[in-house]
Amino acid sequence: MIDPYSILGISRDASDEEVKKAYRKMSRKYHPDANIDNPNKEQAEEKFKQVQQAYEQI
Secondary structure (H helix, E strand, C coil): CCCHHHHHCCCCCCCHHHHHHHHHHHHHHHCHHHHCCCCCHHHHHHHHHHHHHHHHHC
16 A cells, blocks of 8 residues: 555655645545546546545544
8 A cells, every 4th residue: 555645745754734725625626526527537536535544544
């Protein structure tokens, strides 16, 4: 499994608030509803799932 901190783009000593902020930013960017017209829709959806899993692990 890929390091959840690297998926969210944060350091291992990030505060809870930093983790939450990074998660929200990445979720908005890769959310399926935000990528409806994106030709790389499948990759964005997969990245969204990775972001969710990383947040749950942390």
